[in-house]
Amino acid sequence: MDTVLEAQGLHKRYGERVAVQAVSLQVRAGELVALLGPNGAGKSSTVGMVSGLLRPDAGQVRVAGAALDQATDSAKRRIGLVPQEIALFEDLSARTNLQVLGGLYGLDRASATARADALLAWVGLSERAKDKPAHFSGGMKRRLNIAGALMHDPDLILLDEPTAGVDPHSRNAIFELLEQLKRQGKALIYTTHYMEEAERLADRIVIIDHGQVVAEGRLPELLAQLPVAQTLSLQLSAPPDVAALRALPGVLSLRCEGLQLQVGLSNLDLAAAGLLQALAGCGVQQVHSARASLEDVFLSLTGRALRDGEMR
Numbered sequence: 278m279d280t281v282l283e284a285q286g287l288h289k290r291y292g293e294r295v296a297v298q299a300v301s302l303q304v305r306a307g308e309l310v311a312l313l314g315p316n317g318a319g320k321s322s323t324v325g326m327v328s329g330l331l332r333p334d335a336g337q338v339r340v341a342g343a344a345l346d347q348a349t350d351s352a353k354r355r356i357g358l359v360p361q362e363i364a365l366f367e368d369l370s371a372r373t374n375l376q377v378l379g380g381l382y383g384l385d386r387a388s389a390t391a392r393a394d395a396l397l398a399w400v401g402l403s404e405r406a407k408d409k410p411a412h413f414s415g416g417m418k419r420r421l422n423i424a425g426a427l428m429h430d431p432d433l434i435l436l437d438e439p440t441a442g443v444d445p446h447s448r449n450a451i452f453e454l455l456e457q458l459k460r461q462g463k464a465l466i467y468t469t470h471y472m473e474e475a476e477r478l479a480d481r482i483v484i485i486d487h488g489q490v491v492a493e494g495r496l497p498e499l500l501a502q503l504p505v506a507q508t509l510s511l512q513l514s515a516p517p518d519v520a521a522l523r524a525l526p527g528v529l530s531l532r533c534e535g536l537q538l539q540v541g542l543s544n545l546d547l548a549a550a551g552l553l554q555a556l557a558g559c560g561v562q563q564v565h566s567a568r569a570s571l572e573d574v575f576l577s578l579t580g581r582a583l584r585d586g587e588m589r
């Protein structure tokens with residue numbers, strides 16, 4: 278696959294505050310990379326630098342091989358940005374919003390109108406083409422905002438928390454649109470502080486905290502860094518032989534309080550036969566299993582939960 282975005286060693290500070298430190302990112306055609314981190318981690322600043330809106334203090338951005346130079350905009354024209362704050366002309370119709378954006382990107386009137394209508398259909402807003410976004414729901418505004426970022430058919434699409442203020446139905450509709458963009462060979466960066474979104478959408482996940490990349494990889498690669506892959510919680514009716522359980526292959530941790538047992542496993546397949554044998558006489562009443570998630574990865578790397586990571 279072709280590399281569409283190559284960002285190397287990005288740094289950004291606001292006065293004394295270091296917002297981004299040595300962040301490097303690569304995104305290929307047909308790939309969605311999630312930039313996952315708590316509020317204030319530096320995601321928007323990174324997207325700002327990649328989009329060319331924010332000048333890095335150090336580092337370089339190349340889009341489809343061309344340097345993103347502040348003075349020239351040939352590389353910038355290959356980028357579509359869906360900013361965190363919805364950016365629409367509230368008093369113009371949905372179609373006029375897109376036509377205006379098309380004009381700003383240099384499309385002639387006929388091409389802008391054709392593209393606007395095609396994109397309105399694609400995001401499911403054809404019937405609302407003549408309505409003003411002032412009367413739209415959060416999800417509809419988001420979809421229109423995404424359409425606006427695509428008027429000039431960019432190769433690289435940057436989405437900064439595009440599901441903020443969006444209902445679950447519209448969120449699923451947005452996810453489906455993103456899948457389609459991937460299939461069209463677009464390169465996408467998606468910032469979020471929701472690990473479920475990163476797990477569901479991303480080909481690769483870049484975890485960012487305090488302005489730095491703390492881990493990156495495909496979901497299974499990130500999960501494989503954790504010693505505990507699965508936790509079993511069991512309700513028993515007779516006490517277990519704790520020492521025998523601890524000695525089983527694949528058992529990494531064990532907590533037993535009365536008849537409640539919690540076992541951390543490196544590998545369920547490896548541990549299953551031994552566990553069944555060791556618990557045969559314990560009258561297992563209930564079993565609950567939880568697989569390790571990105572939340573656990575973040576916790577093990579930073580010592581904090583993703584959602585408690587508010588830094589402002």
Ligand SMILES: Nc1ncnc2c1ncn2[C@@H]1O[C@H](COP(=O)(O)OP(=O)(O)OP(=O)(O)O)[C@@H](O)[C@H]1O
Binds near residue numbers: 320588
């Ligand atoms: N214009 C600015 N002036 C001063 N500080 C800023 C500015 N923009 C961002 N910051 C600070 O830089 C750090 C990174 O902010 P940034 O918005 O890039 O993070 P984020 O991960 O996108 O967070 P959020 O999810 O809340 O948008 C934060 O500490 C933030 O307060």
